[in-house]
Amino acid sequence: YGPLKLEGLSWAILAEIDKSEALGPIGKMQIYMGTLGVIITLVAALLAGFVAQAFARPIGRLIKASEQLEAGESAIDVPVEGTDEFAQLGTLFQKLAQRFNGQNQLLEEKGLENDTLLKNILPESVITRFRQGEDPIANTVQQATILTATVLGLAQYSSSEKITTAFSALMSEFDKVSKQFGLEPQSMADETYLAVCGLSDVYFDHKHRGVNVAQEMLRILQSVNSQYQVNLRLKIGVHSGSFVAGVVGTEPFTYKLWGDAIKVAIQLPEEAEPNQIVGTQPIYERHKDRHN
Numbered sequence: 371y372g373p374l375k376l377e378g379l380s381w382a383i384l385a386e387i388d389k390s391e392a393l394g395p396i397g398k399m400q401i402y403m404g405t406l407g408v409i410i411t412l413v414a415a416l417l418a419g420f421v422a423q424a425f426a427r428p429i430g431r432l433i434k435a436s437e438q439l440e441a442g443e444s445a446i447d448v449p450v451e452g453t454d455e456f457a458q459l460g461t462l463f464q465k466l467a468q469r470f471n472g473q474n475q476l477l478e479e480k481g482l483e484n485d486t487l488l489k490n491i492l493p494e495s496v497i498t499r500f501r502q503g504e505d506p507i508a509n510t511v512q513q514a515t516i517l518t519a520t521v522l523g524l525a526q527y528s529s530s531e532k533i534t535t536a537f538s539a540l541m542s543e544f545d546k547v548s549k550q551f552g553l554e555p556q557s558m559a560d561e562t563y564l565a566v567c568g569l570s571d572v573y574f575d576h577k578h579r580g581v582n583v584a585q586e587m588l589r590i591l592q593s594v595n596s597q598y599q600v601n602l603r604l605k606i607g608v609h610s611g612s613f614v615a616g617v618v619g620t621e622p623f624t625y626k627l628w629g630d631a632i633k634v635a636i637q638l639p640e641e642a643e644p645n646q647i648v649g650t651q652p653i654y655e656r657h658k659d660r661h662n
Contacts, residue, residue, distance in 0.1 A: 492625050493554055493569055493570040494570055495570040495571075496617065496625065500617060506617070507616055507617040508615070508616030508617075509616065510612065510613075510614050511568060511614070513568055513610070514566050514568030514576055514611070514613070514631075515553075515567045515576040515577050515579065515580035515608060515609070515610045515653070516564065516565075516580070516610070516627075517548075517564070517565045517584055517607070517608050518563065518564050518607045518608075518609075518635045518638060519587060519604050519605065519607075520561055520604070520605045520639040521561040521563070521603075521604060522561070522604070522605065523601055523602045524561055524602070526601075532600070535598065536594055536600045536602065537602075539597070540602065543590045543594065544563055547586045547587065547590065548565040551567070552571065553565040553580065553583055554566050556625070557625075562636070567583075576610070577610050578656065578657070580608045580653070584606045584608055585647070587606060588604060588606070588647070591603070591604050591645070604645055605640070605643070605644060605645075605646065606639060606647045606648070607635060607637075607638025607639045607642060607647075607649070607650075608635075608653050609634050609638055609649070609652070610650070610652040610653055610656075611629075611631030611634070612629065612631055613630075613632045614627070614629050615627045634650065
């Protein structure tokens with residue numbers, strides 16, 4: 371190929387193109403790059419969201435477990451996945467939660483033991499006042515019936531195991547029947563049993579309840595003697611009157627009853643014959659038409 375030469379003629383070729391046609395590829399490139407940038411941004415955002423969720427999921431589990439622990443829930447399970455730092459933290463939290471639950475269980479058991487001990491020492495109506503730190507705790511009981519019983523025949527048995535078993539069974543049955551009739555057993559030394567009707571709760575028929583328990587105690591005595599092949603006897607006294615009851619001492623503390631009515635009731639069994647019930651004048655007046 372070569373230039374065309376004609377004599378007397380000068381010529382040239384002029385090429386024209388539209389601007390839009392010339393810049394079209396550039397515009398397409400810009401649209402393409404912009405779309406690609408948006409897509410890359412969206413993909414990056416989605417990936418970041420997934421990564422953030424994966425990163426935050428163990429933290430959320432720990433937060434939820436902490437809230438459960440704070441609420442006092444005992445069954446707390448923290449799923450542990452993998453071996454990274456979050457998994458190690460979850461395992462540690464699981465162990466701490468188990469130890470915390472174990473400590474709580476021990477505290478609950480100790481609390482139950484303390485409740486049982488308090489109930490063996492104090493009437494129900496006094497336990498709440500004692501826990502609240504009230505001091506002194508004392509009440510004047512205006513109308514109540516005091517039952518006292520002396521067990522005879524314990525010393526005649528050489529087998530301490532046999533007589534201890536029989537004596538324990540006798541006292542347990544006495545406690546059951548006393549509580550059944552609304553009497554509250556009190557701690558006494560040696561072979562004396564004492565229970566009071568009207569100490570915590572008011573009973574208008576407290577005298578009748580006391581005599582009923584005394585009669586049941588004689589029936590229980592026969593049953594225990596027959597079951598354990600022993601020959602124990604009872605002297606029972608029933609008295610009614612007013613007295614003072616209160617918590618005495620600090621370490622250890624005891625619940626004491628005192629007053630003339632208590633003195634009379636404790637001495638009353640001495641006036642009875644074996645396996646006999648003796649009542650004072652108030653008891654006699656209440657039951658003279660019912661019993662001999």
